[in-house]
Amino acid sequence: MKQFFIVFLSVFLISFSGQAQENVKHTVAKGETITQIAQKYNVTPLDIYTLNPDARNGVKEETVLLIPSKNKAVKVPNKETKPSQVSVSKEAKTHVVQPKETPYGLSKQYGITLADLEKANPEIKEAGLKIGQTLKIPGSKTVREEAPKELTKKEERKVEKEEKKAEREAKKEAKKEEKVESKTSEVVYEVVPKDTKYSISKRYGISIEELEKTNPSIKTDSLKIGQKLVIKADVSKAEVVQRQETAKESPKQETPNGEYTSYQVKPKETLYSLSRQFGLSQNGLVALNPELEAGVREGMTLKVPKTVSITAANDKNFTDLTKSISKKDRKELVLLLPFNVSKVTNDTTATIQSRLKKDNFLNMTLDFYSGALVAIDSAKTLGLNIDVKIFDSQENKTSSAISSSFVDANLLKADVVVGPFYQTHAEKTAQLLSKNNIPVISPLSKDNSMVYSNLYQTMPTTDNLKGAMFDYLNQKSANLIAIVDPKKGSIKKYISSNHPNVKMADYTVESMKGLLVKDRMNYVIMETENTFMIKNIITALVAAKTTYQVQLVILEPNDKLESDEIAISSLAKLNLLYASVTRENETPEAAIFSKVYKKKNNIFPNQYATRGFDVTFDAMLRLSQEKSFEETIFDNATEQVENKFNYTKNPAGGYSNRGVYILYYDEDLSVKEAR
Template identity: 45%
Template sequence: MKYFFATFAFFLFFAQTAFAQNKIITHKIEKGETIHQIARKYQVTPFDIYQLNPDAQRGLQVDTVLLIPGKTEKAKVSKIEKAKTESKKTPSILSSAPTTHLVVAKETLYGIEKKYDVTDADLKKANPDLTIDGLKIGMVLTIPSKNATKTPFANVAKTSKIIPEEALYHEVLPKETKYSIARQYGTTIQEIEKRNPEVADNLPIGYQLLIRGTPSKIASVIKSPEQEQNHSLIPAMAVKDSLITYVDYEIQPKETLYSLSKMFAISQEELLQLNPELNQAVAIGMLIKVPSKMVVASAEKKVYASLTKNIAEGKRKRMALLLPFNVSKIEGDTINSAYNRLKKDKFLNMTLDFYAGALIAIDSAKTLGLPIDIEIYDSQETKNSSNVAAIIRDNKLQNANAIVGPFYQSNAEVAAQAVRLTNVPVISPLSKDLGNAYPNLYQTIPTSEEVKNKMFAYMRTQNGNIMAVVDRKKESILKYLQQYQNDIPLVAFKENGSLSTESLKSMLVKGKTNYVVMETANTWMIKTTIATMLSAMPSYSVQLVILEPNETLDFEEIKFTNLIKLQLMYPSVTRDYVSPEAAAFDKKYKKINAIYPSDYATRGFDVTFDTMMRLVQNVKFEQTVNAVATNRVENKFEYYKKDDGGYTNKGVHIMYYDTDLTIKEVQ
């Protein structure tokens, strides 16, 4: 009660001061209110409100307090806008008068100092109250001019640079037209269509129109209040000439404020400004905000961690599974019975196995009490057609929190395109195709190149001596080595086409592990390579490596004991041994389905469970992807953003034959 009265007194004082000075009014958002209703109430425009409350563009949240400009403040904002317009016509070369800055919600000293390119000392010297009271919303800061004491025209190139205007969006409401929107913001229909070419022919309800300014590089969509509760945009801050976004990073054991600042290439002061809680302690498992570009630069390999301890409480999440049951085709099949179809249709069996695994993941989520609702739809898909677009439209899946499926790459792209504006993650569970890139599309199957890259990356981390025995018929492998691993020497062949054992032996180095990458289906070449390596073992450390599955190694002519001696090593998308987690899953699956799970069933569990666990964290889905890799029953999920958009999974297992006759994973 004491806290309530103290808080109430503060807001009362703040409101009285604002009214007295006729500068800023506060408004507490009530349920159902829109930005237009609030603007009409105070006789201002939505743009006026957005100027003081940038986060309001991302949606209104109940009980949030907005800053509303009074007459004086509104006039001030108008002058600022007019000055911006004039500056575009005639850039100012020199100004000795100090600039002022109105502090709005979520701004920091660091952000303001970077925005105006001033030092912390200069800003506090010009604003002594900062040292005493700290930074507060509504405070008007004096920004010291850097040019006041300099020779005129000394910095013409710097001061004449035009800073991009902050983006302003408008969400299209029912019955609105381009004409009415253009009048509301004082622009033209032509200008709106120029900035939003997608609406040249129509104006869909809920579409986010760019009214003015430069669209964000990270997210060009501003969400409605309902969507905002599920998907908030990554906060961003302008630093010099680039836009840096922020992600959450989980603090690992033995990390300190000093090591964190070095890791992310920012000062300890900047780190504390971004994360005030670090003033109290640097605790293991704490999620802190760090520059995302620094994360990518500082971590070629993500940290694998559990997501269970960060489960967020609050609004339930909504996830949809789009699976190709194709029920209508089964029901319309007058030739084959359902039983016969199940025996013949491999694609249907794959779907049902994936679905069975997903059901166990959903049941596990219920046991854990995860606040998530699951919807399952028949995507009715083939490689060239699907019902995906209609399902998304009819069930409003653009407001979901994630979509798992469809199976085919082309259909997954249709889904990603349909929900792109609301940035709903679309998880492609089985496709190996590269396809077209969408920023919200997540490929869960690592590409064949990435699988091979992981193998070479591991050998290099072991400081190994690598060589390759590649059959000339293996053109794809030769092309891969030339493109990605052009420093790897190839063992020579004799004139008759047989392997040169002398060439192989000459490449071996003492004191290192000699990795011999063997890619051939020729039995004689395999036997020659193995025999040469075995003969070298007394003097050299050697290990046999393959990059792709090789059926020839299963022939009786190739002795399994020799593969064990050479500890055959290979990369794999799945974990090829029964771990304790896999044993537990196998047992539960068999109890429910009276059969052991196939690879598709296990993948159905892994993809579904991993997506659900990422959804219910206390940060956004994309942030968990940027910060944490996970290891499930058989599959790893180590996502990285692709250069052309979207995410790819680089989670690959490195397996080897151990001397105890079991397959193990390298640590």
């Protein structure tokens, strides 16, 4: 199977569609006409009109049009065929009002009448639009229209002139509408709790300078509750009163105690994701930052707690995201895998076989890739609305293909990027995509030196493993004892600094035995690689089991325990307890994955193939929810074939996976998960 991969490595861009893509979406640029757009896509204006009937009345900048693909041109009835009937309908939706929007402009944007918009939202007829207001956009009734006839070049030119004329008229009408709706008023506003100059100026669409100009005293003095301010703004007096009453009646906001720092809002962040990120309710975050009342905007500087309150990993429920799939929006996932095609392009078959025997990194890449392909097939079976693109990251320890130009050409439209493999290159990718807040998932590395808010570490670190073990032990109300080799000073310091409830034994078996207690479970943490000492500790604890409840614990992997000198039966008697990134999965779902993988590759999946499946499939499922990707990170822990994904926000930035298994040796010599 790997030889098959090598032969086709040169084709490293793969497109995957959960559904057939017959049409292309085009966003109209300023000054563009239907004729110009048709020429750009090598279709006729009639093709565009057939899919976009409203376009006959003219198109505006930012209008989204459906363009038929070249291979799927819209069929046009010939002269002898009677015009067919087509149905046009639009579903109801909602719209959040943005600055400078008008009812007239919105009615045009959604292809409805102003009367229909006002009927669905009676409040805008009396009070006008408010920034951040959620409007109901009614769906248009189903109508039946005759399919358009083919246009001659003369008719096309005429339509083009009509488009430009309609666009000019629309702009004039929009300006008239804005003038009719806006009336400059001078009213008195009473300051309420939590008001700031910024929040008041934003609430009424004026600058702080304008507010200070009409109220000179607030230039030097702070605002006082009950203070009267003169407001000059393009709003009605009734609306000012209404806004002030709303401010007075707003519920009391909680304000966290402690020190604060500033945080700049990234693209795609929402009030919900920010509140979860900083451990506050949405009301609490608004209380600290009243300007959020007007909505979250990229680049805003917020006041946030200096110490981030992180939701404990085990507070989340593990969720099966296949039961809440949304196919509404099409997403794009990019895999950056280090095929290093340039190195093997000119190799012979014999050279490729030789390389496969020696190049462990290439073997790991191909295993991960083979698992990712099974994930893509599984996503296709579920009908996920995702495009997957795969690029060669051409990476080694010191270099990669990742650069600004590579990112601009291939990654800026991605919703999530998986890879590269080396942490330094994953960090560089995250840095280049941080302005767009595109999540970058590091699939294999445990190390991290640089912190970026959009970087997701999927491999739990050694500290995560130790933390998960102590979380488990501390729930048991047990007696905790540690016997640590003097050579392992860092572990001894970690335990004494973070877990003072642990009794530290001298590096002797007698000292350890003296700390055992009756009538409680005794967890004995053993950290040494001295084989003689390991055997003595195990012998002493097996003997102690006749009197005490004892279980052996390790915090870090220990190769000496897997040597022939240490009997696995003794470890089983002591139910050796340890933390692990993966587990053996014997569920029916895991069996199906192994069966499908073996059928495709003639071999059972190894750990890298399984991880390729787990990381890719988990990312695709998170992209296919009603929530944003970031919201699934805050809300949902997941479990795939062998790996858990339970992300938490790091105080310094970025996300770590705390999805760790606590496993133990059972007396039947099997490995089981501790509950």
